[in-house]
Amino acid sequence: MLNVHMYSSATKVKGQGVGSAYTELIKLLNKYYPEQLKITVNQKGRADISHYHTIDLNFFFSTFSKKRGKKIGYVHFLPETLEGSLKLPWLVRKVLYCYVIAFYKRMDALVVVNPTFIPKLEAYGIAREKITYIPNFVSKEEFYPLSQAQKAQLRKQQGLKEDDFVVLGVGQVQERKGVFDFIELAKANPELRFIWVGGFSFGVITDGYAELKKVIADPPENLSFPGIVERTAMNEYYNLADVFLLPSYNELFPMSVLEAFSCETPVVLRELDLYQGVISGYYAGCKDRIAMEKTLLTLKTDQTKLVDLTQKAKAAAEFYSEDRLAKIWLEYYQKQVGK
Missing domain, CATH: 3.40.50.2000 (Glycogen Phosphorylase B;)
Structure with a gap:
């Protein structure tokens, strides 16, 4: 069984797509692979995989621990995609954008939800082989057509x-x-x-x-x-x-x-x-x-x-069914730890 530690603060602010994607993934993995994966959220301790969904500063510092295992970053945005979302002073914006890329560079591997982000991450100096595209999905148990x-x-x-x-x-x-x-x-x-x-x-x-x-x-x-x-x-x-x-x-x-x-x-x-x-x-x-x-x-x-x-x-x-994406995620985690 793989110990997968999830790190996220996305659900603290309601109405964000990042929070929805994070919630859906945890439900999916717990539903399909309770015997293969042990999922914990925002906890310390030794892990095979540490999966970072948000770029909190305390999460960044945690990446320096040898207990984190394979560090995977979920890329939901890049500096340029924050334009038009937040109105920040020039200096604050510049520091934030530099920090975003620094966080991604601390990861052993990155997952993007859109393949067009791969060359953009490469342009920031991140190796192509570290990046994998896995699309988002939603649960049919939560979103379904009514009569x-x-x-x-x-x-x-x-x-x-x-x-x-x-x-x-x-x-x-x-x-x-x-x-x-x-x-x-x-x-x-x-x-x-x-x-x-x-x-x-x-x-x-x-x-x-x-x-x-x-x-x-x-x-x-x-x-x-x-x-x-x-x-x-x-x-x-x-x-x-x-x-x-x-x-x-x-x-x-x-x-x-x-x-x-x-x-x-x-x-x-x-x-x-x-x-x-x-x-x-x-x-x-x-x-x-x-x-x-x-x-x-x-x-x-x-x-x-x-x-x-x-x-x-x-x-x-x-x-974009749950069945297909669940298998993709399990195989991705196993590949990251060489299993």
């Missing part, structure tokens, strides 16, 4: 009409996520209903905080911001929506997209190079807000296209 009757009931509870065309956005309320575009789409299309689930996970240092705060306090009539909701309630939001829209300008491998796929909810995204290697063919890509508006209006009126996009979401959910 039409259940969906109708959920809409009623949310004050939505049966024939409302509902567009759902999920993620932290910040400029990088394209929330301003989401707001403008709502203003321009009063016949559609828009819901953005998420909040200011990082408070006043969130980029665009002041302006976004004003909109949330007084949104257009067809736009609602329920804030950060419990993960257990997210399945309901994905199911009451006709379309999931993420207008984000910069992503790795958003957990919200996989959650929407798992609920068989049609997905519309701003077209990003980052998506090409992981979810190409499973969503409707749009280059800008104008294209997003056109796509949403088309899906509202063309049932055939909406059904086709639903089928693509279903296919994506099957590809």
Whole structure:
């Protein structure tokens, strides 16, 4: 049995994809391999593998202990992907970005959730052979499609009409996520209903905080911001929506997209190079807000296209299944310790 120590503080701040990915992985490994892997969280002691999910300073210092075993870092972001998320003074930002790379260089091996990050890490001086791509996944036990009757009931509870065309956005309320575009789409299309689930996970240092705060306090009539909701309630939001829209300008491998796929909810995204290697063919890509508006209006009126996009979401959910990813992770851990 391999002793795998997990290190993370991602669940301390609600509404983060990093926390969702971390939670899903621990559940997966405990479910499939309780006899092969002994998982502990944020504990000291000797380990075969120490898997770091966040870059806390105390975790960095712990890497100097000889008890840590093989040190694996989970790369959920790079310095450039933090742009548009946090509003920090120039010097603080520079120090933070240097620290991020220093943390990754302390690792014996790195796992990226998107293959496009491999050459970027190489450019920072990290050897290619240390980097492995393993995609994210979500649990079908937590995210799954509901019956039409259940969906109708959920809409009623949310004050939505049966024939409302509902567009759902999920993620932290910040400029990088394209929330301003989401707001403008709502203003321009009063016949559609828009819901953005998420909040200011990082408070006043969130980029665009002041302006976004004003909109949330007084949104257009067809736009609602329920804030950060419990993960257990997210399945309901994905199911009451006709379309999931993420207008984000910069992503790795958003957990919200996989959650929407798992609920068989049609997905519309701003077209990003980052998506090409992981979810190409499973969503409707749009280059800008104008294209997003056109796509949403088309899906509202063309049932055939909406059904086709639903089928693509279903296919994506099957590809990123728990069974396949569980085996990949076990083999990866075994390889790292030479078993």
